[in-house]
Amino acid sequence: xxxxxxxxxAAKTDExxxxxxxxxxxxxxxxxxxxxxxAEKTVKQAKDGYARWKAASEEATDAFxxxxxxxxxGYKEFGRKSVEATRSNVNAHxxxxxxxxxxxxxxxxxxxxxSYAQQQFEVVxxxxxxxxxxxxxAVAEGTKPLQDFAAKAASFAQPK
Numbered sequence: 343x344x345x346x347x348x349x350x351x352a353a354k355t356d357e358x359x360x361x362x363x364x365x366x367x368x369x370x371x372x373x374x375x376x377x378x379x380x381a382e383k384t385v386k387q388a389k390d391g392y393a394r395w396k397a398a399s400e401e402a403t404d405a406f407x408x409x410x411x412x413x414x415x416g417y418k419e420f421g422r423k424s425v426e427a428t429r430s431n432v433n434a435h436x437x438x439x440x441x442x443x444x445x446x447x448x449x450x451x452x453x454x455x456x457s458y459a460q461q462q463f464e465v466v467x468x469x470x471x472x473x474x475x476x477x478x479x480a481v482a483e484g485t486k487p488l489q490d491f492a493a494k495a496a497s498f499a500q501p502k
Contacts, residue, residue, distance in 0.1 A: 356396075359392055363385060363388070363389055363392075366381070366385045366388070367382075367385060369381065370382045370385055398495065401491055401494065402491055402495075404487075405487040405488050405490065405491035406487075406488070408487035409484050409485060409486075409487040409488050410484075412483045412484045412486070412487065413480055413481075413483070413484025413485075415480075416476070416479060416480025416481075416483055416484055417480055419476055419480070420473065420476045420477055420480055423472065423473060423476055424473060427469040427472075427473065430465070430469075431462070431465070431466065431469075434458075434461075434462060434465070435462075438454065438458040441454050441458075442454055442455070
């Protein structure tokens with residue numbers, strides 16, 4: 343739906359600009375020769391400026407769409423990994439509780455607790471590193487289209 347709205351808005355803008363330029367061309371053609379030359383030059387500059395602005399706007403829109411799609415993919419992967427990590431941790435905790443219930447002595451229960459704590463510390467540390475790397479990757483890949491566009495826009499803004 344957003345693309346349809348965007349396309350309809352772009353079409354209306356193009357129609358308005360085309361009509362405006364046609365009216366300007368007509369007015370320039372009806373003007374006296376010295377004024378006509380200035381008017382024609384001004385209309386040409388306006389047309390060129392509009393064409394550059396339109397191309398830059400389309401590139402910006404494409405960059406934002408690419409950034410959204412890429413970031414969305416990365417965040418979905420991050421979410422999937424988060425759910426996997428949570429499921430793994432919950433299962434490990436239930437396994438620990440089951441083993442703890444079956445402990446024959448207090449010393450065995452303490453040994454199970456210590457072992458479980460060490461094991462979970464290592465597991466959670468690894469999961470945190472993996473999730474951090476996924477988040478960094480999602481951000482880097484998600485912002486790449488915008489960075490590329492910003493570089494183009496910076497060169498576009500430079501006087502020629």
